[in-house]
Amino acid sequence: MRCNRTIQIPFESEKHASIAKQVIEVDRELQPQAVRRELSIENNVLVVTFKTLTVRLSRLTVNAFLENVDLVIRTLAEFGEDAEKRSTT
Incomplete structure (x- = not known):
């Protein structure tokens, strides 16, 4: 592979980062012979x-x-733990 890119995306918590990873890694790359992704x-x-x-x-x-x-x-902002806290106050 010729082109390498690393991206770092901060989340509010490790739990949110983990949720994002789990959700995103379900979708495989459409061209696995041309694209590799590591999370x-x-x-x-x-x-x-x-x-x-x-x-x-x-x-x-x-x-x-x-x-x-x-x-x-x-989605995390709308339905996550913080959204639950806002709706109960």
Whole structure:
């Protein structure tokens, strides 16, 4: 693989980072021969490393991934523990 990118995404807690990892890793890459993705957790940070064949493919893959992360973050905000606390007060 020619192009390597690592992204670090901080979450409010390690639990939220772990939830995001579990949700996102269910979806496999559409081109496994051209894209490799590794996810890990470091404290409250989701660390993602992409290995792709081209810069263009790297850009497309990272953009799609960040859209998924955005959805997870908005879902956690709407339905997570903090949302439960807001609705009971």
